[in-house]
Amino acid sequence: MSALKIKKGSSKHSAYNLRPNFSDVQETHTLAVLVDNEAGVLARVIGLFSGRGYNIESLTVAEVDHEGHLSRITIVTTGTPQVINQIKAQLGRIVPVHEVHDLTVEGPAVQRELALFKVTGDGDKRVEALRLADIFRANVVDSTLESFVFEITGTPEKVDAFADLMRPLGLQEVARTGVAALSRGPAA
Numbered sequence: 001m002s003a004l005k006i007k008k009g010s011s012k013h014s015a016y017n018l019r020p021n022f023s024d025v026q027e028t029h030t031l032a033v034l035v036d037n038e039a040g041v042l043a044r045v046i047g048l049f050s051g052r053g054y055n056i057e058s059l060t061v062a063e064v065d066h067e068g069h070l071s072r073i074t075i076v077t078t079g080t081p082q083v084i085n086q087i088k089a090q091l092g093r094i095v096p097v098h099e100v101h102d103l104t105v106e107g108p109a110v111q112r113e114l115a116l117f118k119v120t121g122d123g124d125k126r127v128e129a130l131r132l133a134d135i136f137r138a139n140v141v142d143s144t145l146e147s148f149v150f151e152i153t154g155t156p157e158k159v160d161a162f163a164d165l166m167r168p169l170g171l172q173e174v175a176r177t178g179v180a181a182l183s184r185g186p187a188a
Contacts, residue, residue, distance in 0.1 A: 028057070028078045029104040030111060030181050031088065036096040037063050037071040045073060045097070048090055054079060058113075058156070060178040070098065076156075076179050101183070108184040114177040115159045120147040121170035129169045136162050147172070 035041045042061055049056055058076035063069075077087060084102070091100045103109040117138075119129050126148070133140065133150050136158065142149035147170075152162050156179060163174060 024080055026078050027081060027084060027104075028076060029084050029102055030109065030179060031075045031077065031091070032099075032101040032103055032181060032183075033073040033075065033091055033097055034064075034099040035071050035073060035094075036098070037069045038096065041071070041096045042073065044094055045075075045091065048094065049075075049077070049087075052090075054083065054087060058178040060180050074179055074181050103181050103183055106183055109181050110184055111155055111179050111181040112153055113156050113159050113179050114151070114153050115162075116141070116173075116175045117150045117152065117163065117166055117171060118147055118173040119150065119166050119170050120172050122146070125169045129166065132162070132165050132169075138162065 033045065035045065046056070046059075048054075054077060056075055056077055058074070060074045061071055064072045077084070079087065088100050088102060091097055103111075121129060129148060129150075130140070132138075133148075133152075136152055136154075138150040138152040140148055141151045150162075150166075152159060159176065163171065
């Protein structure tokens, strides 16, 4: 017997695969990253993702403290729990990053997204598009004889559901802002 107490030929796996099995379940996490508002910071943060092959599903960036020159980057990404932990650790090591918060695990959070939809059609399709927009509380922000442009705000799931219903009615274009998110309750 070997030092690992594995009989020769008893395992079809390599000895290099004897590490504990980690989860391979893909999870979606929303990360809020507070950074210095200066040139090149966003490129460094995004470079971390692209350099390691991580995917970004949504990305929003805006200055949140003009006097302190701070911006907030909200990133929605997908990965195994180990990959998400690695992303958070690597983000925290980038010099202009002040804070990294995983809103998915830190407690309840509010997530919203704004989207614009251009829908073309006539007759019953126009009427149905307006009826659905009313149900989803979408606003008509532009109208011509051939099309409407709807503005909708809500969770990403609400925006996706509205898009699915508008496709058969003549959905032509979609513009989405990406997720903006804040944790609920008092500051920690």
